[in-house]
Amino acid sequence: MARIHNRDWCLACTSSLKELPRHVYFRAYSLKGGTCVQGHEHVWWQFLFARNGLMQVQAGATTLTLPPDYGVWIPPGCVHTLWIGEEVELESLYIEPTAVAIQDQEPRVVMVDEFVRAFIHHGCTSIPVKYDEDGADGRKVKVLLDSLQSLPDAPFNLPFPTEPRLLEVCLTIQSAPHLAHTLDESAGLARMSSRTFTRHFLRATGLPYHTWRQRMRLLGSLEMLRSDITVTEVALTIGYSTPSAFTHAFKQLFGKSPSRFTRPEPK
Structure with a gap:
């Protein structure tokens, strides 16, 4: 786990x-x-x-x-x-x-x-x-x-693989989401070719590698948004070059802007 x-x-x-x-x-x-x-x-x-x-x-x-x-x-x-x-x-x-x-x-x-x-x-x-x-x-x-x-599904799940080499890749991304973690780098960490890694990762998680990596970053941003960190700081922390790129990806996945997930000010 x-x-x-x-x-x-x-x-x-x-x-x-x-x-x-x-x-x-x-x-x-x-x-x-x-x-x-x-x-x-x-x-x-x-x-x-x-x-x-x-x-x-x-x-x-x-x-x-x-x-x-x-x-x-x-x-x-x-x-x-x-x-x-x-x-x-x-x-x-x-x-x-x-x-x-x-x-x-x-x-x-x-x-x-x-x-x-x-x-x-x-x-x-x-x-x-x-x-x-x-x-x-x-x-x-x-x-x-x-x-x-009858409630609609929401994209807040992230399946983790159980195969040790693939799990090591996922935990590496989780520990340093701001790094690039390119396909070639992750395949090398798993001691597989890029093609083999891509095939095994999709079979193990149900998601393409790049989709999984992005969802990991965006899900990780939710807790940051609930703290006092600005959207700009969150974007840079999880590896986006600009707040607008982060906001665009966030809206595509969650259907809402990052500001909708910030903690409300105390009354």
Whole structure:
């Protein structure tokens, strides 16, 4: 598993819940920045949502960056670790597998709209643990599940290869994103020809090498944008020659400008 940040972490464990009291269990809690929730798995689906704050999720061989207003589906049996870079307010749903009709059993990030965001908060604050599944609360939960399953995917995942030589290349890029990491350089590090490296990398990650490298840089920029670093400094730090080049690439991947991901000023 790839280590997400170079810092000391306060380790925490997940809930000890063994059985869901209803088909959907709402769980809301806060975690301080610098917390790592150690690897664990559930026998149910989890919809993980950070109402405030940014975190990263290592789910299987995939790294997922989760800013505010985005949620992640974590399938049953998927070992996942949470890396909390700043204080977050989590609002999770634990969901019995029979309560949803999801074909793709891979972790995926989705964009949460204002309606669903408010609905999740209502569920976490107002729907009782042992709600009446045949009553008004049960009907609300079914509507929420339908809404969650229709949310559009967002490009915040980054699959890591498991082959040691390819993984070494990816971790090298992660540790120094500002460097060029040309195809020939990375192929040499992996002790492969450029053609062989390109073929193996695509097969291992599902992404062309240059696409993976760019996504790694842009995903890494999200945490920087949440700090006091300017867009210009972020662009230079992750290897872009100008802020405009960074902004263009950012918009192409995320559909929004970098300023949309900066931390709001305290009121």
